[in-house]
Amino acid sequence: MLSTIALDTQVLRPGLCTGCGACQGLCPYWGSVDGRTVCFFDCERLDGRCQRFCPRMPTDLDALRKRFFPEDTILPEIGPFRGLYLTRAADPGLRAKAQHGGSMTALVELALKEGFIDAAVLTRSKGGLDPEGVLAATAEEVRSCSGSSFQVPPTLAVLNRALKEDQYHSIGVVGTPCKTLAVYKMKANPLPENDNHAGNIGMVFGLFCGWGLDWDGLKALTERHAGGAAVSHMDIPPSKYHSLELRKEGEETVSVNLDEVVPLVRSGCRYCADMTAEFADLSIGGARSADGWDVDKGWNQIIVRSEKGQRLLDLAREKSVLEFKDAMEGGLEKLKKASLGKKRTAVKNLRELTGKPEDLGYLNPSRELFQDL
Structure with missing residues (x-):
């Protein structure tokens, strides 16, 4: 059995917490103050959602991937992979307010319109300072969340509350790699005596991420x-x-x-081994191509990871919601190299944290995935 005390001793004190909010919105014990996760009261529960969902509690990543994705689609560097695309929103007004090409906003809006999802948990960036998690149920609410922030709000607290209320039955979630991993842990670990309604999670949209800031x-x-x-x-x-x-x-x-x-850079980000949000239906980041930054900052690169993600992207092409251009030759290899670099840095930092080359902390259940790094 697990103990909620483990979140303090295994996650908060060593500096592994990502501030994702997976432990929040479930009970009054956990909260957030200016991006810092806080335990307001001691809890003696031997088992609970907070530690089951936390992305920095030990997780068998290999088993989790194989549970949700066909094994023959998984690439060791970037996870489940069905294709790489360069896209941008066809709507110039949407692009003007977006971080880069506006592909994420366009896809979430399309998913809502076409019934892939009936609401979405998003981050309202507010220009990059003091962002907040929101639940959006209209296109206007989705568009109000265009843009990104390097601060990390506890967005998944909003998801936990929405799941508990059981009002929406196909919720989309947009998040960084730590958040999307937590969402898949939710999907894999409902508590039978008090279901968290994880079946109401409809799609997961991942964001490429290097790190978040204090x-x-x-x-x-x-x-x-x-x-x-x-x-x-x-x-x-x-x-x-x-x-x-x-x-x-x-x-x-x-x-x-x-x-x-x-x-x-937040301490917890130094131990993250995922750059491309490997647990998602679609993962989206800024484009990299031979055209250079002046062009690339207006485009996105998208990794398709699931059949549902592919259906949505195909629909975006069919309905001219997104514009597409050919991916750069060698672009996938460069992406894999960058992702592998983040994994190596995380493994190095975890070994320094534990003081033992064989001890990778929260990655230990999947240590074999990182044994050559």
């Missing part, structure tokens, strides 16, 4: 470089630019040297 630290950095002006957009260009871009109201952009940003 809430207070990012606020202070933004204040220093934007001078108190409202920030409407944040982005990190390809590594050669070595910068964080802050777009102030009025469209003026300020570049911040990445050396100021890296110290703000």
Whole structure:
């Protein structure tokens, strides 16, 4: 049996918590303050959803993947794979408000319209500061969540509350890799005596992710470089630019040297072995192509992982919701290389954390997946 105390000793204290919110919205014991997960009361339950769903509690990733995805579709570097596409939203108004090409917003909106989902758990970025999780049930509500944030709100608390209320029966979820892993743990681990209605999760949309940033630290950095002006957009260009871009109201952009940003990376992100949100129906990130950043920042790359994801993407093409262009030659290999690099960094950091080369912490049940790294 598990103990909820394990979340404190195995996740919070070692600095593994991702702030995803999977432990929240279930009971009054767990909450979040400025992106930090907080246990308000001691709990002596021997078993509970909080530790079952936490993406940093030990998980047999191999078994979980094989439960939900055909084994012959799984690539070791990036997980389930049925195709790689470069896309952008056909609607220029949607693209103008998006982080990059607006593909995620367009696909979630289409999924809602066509009945793939009946609501969606999203993050309203608010320009990148103080983001919040929301439950969207209309196209207008979906569009209000365009854009991204490098702060990580406890979005899955919203999902937990929605599942508990049992009002929607095909909920879409958009999240970073830690969040999408937690969602698949929900789908795999309902508590029989008090079902969490995980069958009401309709689709999972993953976001490529390098890392998230400390809430207070990012606020202070933004204040220093934007001078108190409202920030409407944040982005990190390809590594050669070595910068964080802050777009102030009025469209003026300020570049911040990445050396100021890296110290703000959340501790838990340093132990994440997933760059492309491997547990999802579709995973979406910024494009990388031979055309360069000025073009790429207006496009997305999409990994299709499931049959349902493929059906939605095909429908987006058929209805001209998305525009497509050919993926860059060698693009898949570059993506696999980048993803593998994140896995190696996570394994290195976990070995340093545990002090034992054979002990990979929360990855131990799937240690063989990482044995050559």
